[in-house]
Amino acid sequence: MAKLIFCYGAMGSSKTANALMVAYNYEERGQKVAILKPGIDTRDGEQVIRSRIGLSNKCELIETFLKRYRENPKMVQQYDCIIVDEVQFAAEEDIDAFSDIVDFWNVPVMCYGLRADFQNHFFPGSRRLMEIADEIREIKTICWCGKKATCNARFDENGIVREGSQVMLGANDKYIALCRKHFKLGQLK
Numbered sequence: 001m002a003k004l005i006f007c008y009g010a011m012g013s014s015k016t017a018n019a020l021m022v023a024y025n026y027e028e029r030g031q032k033v034a035i036l037k038p039g040i041d042t043r044d045g046e047q048v049i050r051s052r053i054g055l056s057n058k059c060e061l062i063e064t065f066l067k068r069y070r071e072n073p074k075m076v077q078q079y080d081c082i083i084v085d086e087v088q089f090a091a092e093e094d095i096d097a098f099s100d101i102v103d104f105w106n107v108p109v110m111c112y113g114l115r116a117d118f119q120n121h122f123f124p125g126s127r128r129l130m131e132i133a134d135e136i137r138e139i140k141t142i143c144w145c146g147k148k149a150t151c152n153a154r155f156d157e158n159g160i161v162r163e164g165s166q167v168m169l170g171a172n173d174k175y176i177a178l179c180r181k182h183f184k185l186g187q188l189k
Contacts, residue, residue: 034079062084119162145179159188
């Protein structure tokens with residue numbers, strides 16, 4: 001039975017690497033996978049997802065894929081699995097469309113992304129997944145102190161940034177995963 005799965009983790013927890021490994025496992029067995037990401041994520045190019053450890057694959061934009069799906073729902077039958085990276089940036093209605101693909105077309109959808117932003121508030125896509133996903137899995141990483149990291153701290157040359165727009169694309173140059181204590185204290189090291 002197909003499921004809508006949300007695999008979340010803090011920055012640097014290997015979410016994208018995990019997504020690419022799952023895609024590889026399906027493809028190695030001759031199965032067809034749709035790999036998707038939101039159009040807002042332009043860091044590695046429009047149709048590429050890339051992990052920090054160097055794994056990459058071509059992908060399609062969520063918006064393009066779901067437009068094709070809405071025009072011809074049966075098209076999802078060609079896929080054995082749909083993998084969505086950076087799902088936190090998806091709109092709530094996109095998450096609902098993915099749940100329809102699972103429920104009405106029996107195609108599993110595996111979503112990877114952040115649970116919360118740099119202020120510890122849900123992203124819209126993540127909130128909706130926490131509400132309706134069949135399975136929620138945490139991909140763990142650690143803070144500099146060795147405790148489990150659950151917070152995504154945005155930083156600049158002055159330390160932790162506490163205000164600003166929810167979305168600011170970046171990686172190790174702008175974000176660090178911290179435990180809740182060091183996030184509250186503003187300690188990057």
